[in-house]
Amino acid sequence: MYSVKQISLWLLNCWKGYHKMSIINTATGLVSVVLSLAFVWASKRVIDTATGDYKGSLLTAGLWLGSLIVAEIILFIIQRWVRNSLGVRTQNSIQQYFFRHLLHSEWHSKKTYHSGDILNRLERDVTDVVDILTQTIPATIVVFFQLGTAFWFLCLMDSSLAWVTVGILPVFIIMSRLYMLKMRSINKNVRESDSAIQSILQESVQNRMVLKTLEQCDNTIVKLDKRQGILRSQIMDRTRFSIFANTTLSIGFSGGYFIAFMWGAYRLSEGEITFGVMTAFMQLVARIQGPVLNITQLIPTFISVLTACERLMELEEQPLEADGEPQKLDDKGGVKIENLTFQYNPEENSKKVLENFSYSFPPGSCTAILGETGSGKTTLIRLMLALLHPTSGRITVYNDHQEFEVNALTRCNFVYVPQGNSLFSGTIRENMLMGRPDATEDDIRTALEYACADFVYKLKDGLDTRCSEKGGGLSEGQAQRIAIARALLRRGSILLLDEATSALDLETEKNLLQRLTQGEHGKTLIFVTHRLAVMEYCNQTLKIENRKE
Incomplete structure (x- = not known):
């Protein structure tokens, strides 16, 4: 606490x-207090004039009282307008x-x-x-000001x-x-x-x-x-x-x-x-x-x-990721892992998911990562994306003349398709543009064709077809292919697919893998998969063993 x-x-x-509205509300509140005290004074003057305790014009005293009433009404309108207009902006x-x-x-x-x-x-x-x-x-300041001025007035x-x-x-x-x-x-x-x-x-x-x-x-x-x-x-x-x-x-x-x-x-x-x-x-x-x-x-x-x-x-208090200019490779990139050890809770001496792990994914390669559930396949992908950080060792992205240790700023080099349905509510076009906001119609069509998702153009509203949360209104396989197409729009040169074909039938999966591995997109491909069919299209295979401690 x-x-x-x-x-x-x-x-x-x-x-x-955000002091602007606070100051305005305080100022109008203080003016309101002054007007209210002036109203008390004017009321006293009217009554004393009517009872003969004060020699003066009753009409003049009445006009003063009426003017103060009008001023208070105008001030109320101003306060309400300020509160509603600036309040929403501040919120x-x-x-x-x-x-x-x-x-x-x-x-x-x-x-x-x-x-x-x-x-x-x-x-x-x-x-x-x-x-x-x-x-x-502001109300508290006004209340204390009102208390002090009213007490002073009463003392007089x-x-x-x-x-x-x-x-x-x-x-x-x-x-x-x-x-x-x-x-x-x-x-x-x-x-x-x-x-x-x-x-x-x-x-x-x-x-x-x-x-x-x-x-x-x-x-x-x-x-x-x-x-x-x-x-x-x-x-x-x-x-x-x-x-x-x-x-x-x-x-x-x-x-x-x-x-x-x-x-x-x-x-x-x-x-x-x-x-x-x-x-x-x-x-x-x-x-x-x-x-x-x-x-x-x-x-x-x-x-x-x-x-x-x-x-x-x-x-x-949650720590922010690194901020700055993206560290982008200017050519096709690869990933190098050196002596990597990772634990989710090292301070509690938890199980080591990976220990002294080294591997290289050369630029332009196509790799299948295999392993039992819980062996660390998805963890490895998250480490590459700098969503998690190594307990020891390092991961770098590189090409022939550049090398960066992975962090939030190197994420621009990756194209990631996670497990499951990752579409947002909105139109298919809006989902696609999340991959690249400046993508043209031709860019979108090419990405959809590569991902075997050109069925979109057969839908009644095409790219403007609306889907609900998590791609509601589409089948799992359709949503998965659109997610792959969205990822292909990104300019990163390393494509990470985490069980990204799990909802596809064998024929569609085969067509998709052929297009991804034989196409001209020029990306380094890394598949996390349980499906042996994927291995046929890869030139190297990494099997991660489930560690037992």
Whole structure:
């Protein structure tokens, strides 16, 4: 758990980047306070003029009062416009910052989060942080300014009434401290349960077919109900504590108001103050105790934000990949592996997936990587792509006159087709352009033909055919061929195919392999496969043995 000081410094750093709206909201809020106090003064002047306690024109006093009412309405419209227009921009900007950080962070971090939890952080937690930066902090400044100016104004009229009115403040300060300590712990538990529920919902929707075939729909609903029950219990605990704390404070403020009101009534009956002063006092009491009550309502917001900040700070701690200019080979490339050892958790002395492993994939070669499940084939591919990092040893991409040790900047040399369906929702054209955004119609057609995916042009809408999440609407084999075609559009010279023909029938697989190995695309081919048919088209074979420890 981060300290309040750490969170405050982090928020300050965020505020520096998005201070425009905060400053505007603060400024308009301060103007609103000034107008409200001017309204109190104008009301007192109208009443004192009407009762004869002040010699002046009632019409002039009324015009001043009407002008202030109009000014407050105009200011309200401005505040609403600013809040809605700049608020969305700030929300989008901060959300994009964390989304960008997430996409550019290390793929395999020691600390991982469920995708549902990450979405909860990017949505709810970002919203909470935006609210405190653009709304809550300005509101707090305005509340204290209103409290101070109203107290000062009341002192000018009658100092004894002012001090009676604020007599409850010490009690408020003590209780708010205790309230924050308790509520911070409760709120963190609530947010974690909320993330767990979103994780269940998201995972279940994504794997609905699996749940149906396993006949686990009802059990999943029971699992969700249990989680919701935990959240419900936590929310009720928070509600009970909040009601108790707010009721106690309200009783205190009501008591203070009653005492101050009776004291004012007594002084009015004795002729020590005018009716106008008493009327102004009634309005100012609301402007003193009202802000204090507003602060009590802001405390839960601050507590919620402490939790939101902690959760976003955790995301921000994930290390970023190397940044800079891509390290691209200017000719057909190969891959060289030297004395490579890899463990997923070396600090825990976990099993070595690969140990002192060396191999070379020369430029222009075609290699089949074979091995049992769990032997490290896919791990090796991820190491080449710098998604994982060697425990020791090194991997380089090279040609006759260049050599780079693999990192995020050398990923541009690779074309990767992962296992399974990797299409995104949208049109086939949009999916293809993810391989190369500037690809022409001819480029797309050539890639589809190489991948035996020219069936696309026989579809009713052709390239503009829409598919849902994970290529919904297409068969597994069709989606797999489109994914291969998309990869072929990339300009990388090393093509990695991880079980990329697993969903194809034998005839289609044969045609695809012939086109890939005999075509003029000029790429180095590396197949991870269990299918012996692939080996016939390769000029070298690498078999990885499953290590036993």
